[in-house]
Amino acid sequence: xxxxxxxxxxxxxxxxxxxxxxxxxxxxxxxxxxxxxxxxxxxxxxxxxxxxxxxxxxxxxxxxxxxxxxxxxxxxxxxxxxxxxxxxxxxxxxxxxxxxxxxxxxxxxxxxxxxxxxxxxxxxxxxxxxxxxxxxxxxxxxxxxxxxxxxxxxxxxxxxxxxxxxxxxxxxxxxxxxxxxxxxxxxxxxxxxxxxxxxxxxxxxxxxxxxxxxxxxxxxxxxxxxxxxxxxxxxxxxxxxxxxxxxxxxxxxxxxxxxxxxxxxxxxxxxxxxxxxxxxxxxxxxxxxxxxxxxxxxxxxxxxxxxxxxxxxxxxxxxxxxxxxxxxxxxxxxxxxxxxxxxxxx
Numbered sequence: 001x002x003x004x005x006x007x008x009x010x011x012x013x014x015x016x017x018x019x020x021x022x023x024x025x026x027x028x029x030x031x032x033x034x035x036x037x038x039x040x041x042x043x044x045x046x047x048x049x050x051x052x053x054x055x056x057x058x059x060x061x062x063x064x065x066x067x068x069x070x071x072x073x074x075x076x077x078x079x080x081x082x083x084x085x086x087x088x089x090x091x092x093x094x095x096x097x098x099x100x101x102x103x104x105x106x107x108x109x110x111x112x113x114x115x116x117x118x119x120x121x122x123x124x125x126x127x128x129x130x131x132x133x134x135x136x137x138x139x140x141x142x143x144x145x146x147x148x149x150x151x152x153x154x155x156x157x158x159x160x161x162x163x164x165x166x167x168x169x170x171x172x173x174x175x176x177x178x179x180x181x182x183x184x185x186x187x188x189x190x191x192x193x194x195x196x197x198x199x200x201x202x203x204x205x206x207x208x209x210x211x212x213x214x215x216x217x218x219x220x221x222x223x224x225x226x227x228x229x230x231x232x233x234x235x236x237x238x239x240x241x242x243x244x245x246x247x248x249x250x251x252x253x254x255x256x257x258x259x260x261x262x263x264x265x266x267x268x269x270x271x272x273x274x275x276x277x278x279x280x281x282x283x284x285x286x287x288x289x290x291x292x293x294x295x296x297x298x299x300x301x302x303x304x305x306x307x308x309x310x311x312x313x314x315x316x317x318x319x320x321x322x323x324x325x326x327x328x329x330x331x332x333x334x335x336x337x338x339x340x341x342x343x344x345x346x
Contacts (some may be wrong), residue, residue: 002313003345004285008305009272009292011036013134013173013245015107015264016059016071018042020327023062025250028324030069032344034305037134037245037249040099045111046077049089051271056094068307072096072300073135076113083125090131096170096300098122098134102153104140106219106263107249116157123161127168132300134171137180138220145206147204150220151179159183162191162304171299174199174247176220178230184241184316185234189244192299194245195235195291198265200278201336203228214256215332218247219263235291238286244273252329267334270320274334276311311342329343 249264
């Protein structure tokens with residue numbers, strides 16, 4: 001039996017939703033992760049410091065008894081965001097980042113940014129106070145193919161923005177392309193990039209070949225195999241620019257399995273066993289801790305966790321649940337399509 005012990009990991013991109021869904025899915029993350037950057041795309045979105053304090057309090061109230069977990073809060077950037085409120089949010093210590101959603105890019109992003117020039121005063125204030133900007137890095141113009149939206153965003157939005165505000169710290173969230181890997185690799189310490197669990201496992205054939213698989217549909221959508229391999233090389237490299245952000249996104253089966261299904265893969269339950277599988281497969285188990293537990297805190301200027309997490313490899317694959325039960329209906333747990341022999345153990 002093989003085993004590894006690493007510093008307890010953090011998730012630098014997580015959707016918890018609210019209400020009954022929050023209460024159902026939060027234990028899946030809190031079991032393995034010490035902290036997580038919490039996405040603000042609720043309905044209505046989390047746009048002010050007061051909103052984040054209220055949402056954080058609801059998360060803490062939903063924690064299982066005895067759980068040790070810290071939600072790291074974010075603000076939803078809109079064209080009406082007040083730079084003074086952002087500065088106060090940064091000074092409070094409650095808010096760790098601001099999230100840029102291009103309007104229409106993903107779930108509950110209709111209130112996002114359409115004209116970047118209208119939020120420049122906010123971004124300038126963020127650069128001044130050292131508050132990171134987390135970006136959903138896709139353009140949403142209809143003439144750009146969905147598989148090219150990340151690369152076009154880098155060239156037409158992100159790179160010009162970083163040249164204009166070189167002091168702004170930016171996280172390219174859930175990168176999915178060779179271009180994203182190359183851009184993050186060539187940048188300095190003011191740029192980081194998160195990679196999801198499912199994008200290390202899926203390419204677009206998994207979604208479309210042999211029938212549509214709605215529980216593999218996410219945004220940004222999985223790309224060609226060459227892009228998946230580039231992501232795996234980046235994640236397993238030990239390069240401090242790259243760290244884990246699962247983008248675990250719960251939707252009920254009824255919302256996933258319909259004519260216009262929601263985007264998102266729910267990976268909170270089994271991310272760490274899946275990552276152990278991937279890193280072992282690529283001969284990089286010794287670099288798993290950097291990706292999950294060290295690189296993210298370094299970028300966000302936070303201490304690493306002092307507690308540890310142990311992963312054990314079993315001869316027979318231990319089961320993980322097919323679904324999580326919620327008051328709104330079942331949420332399907334991401335199934336990689338292959339046996340996973342690793343399990344987190346106390």
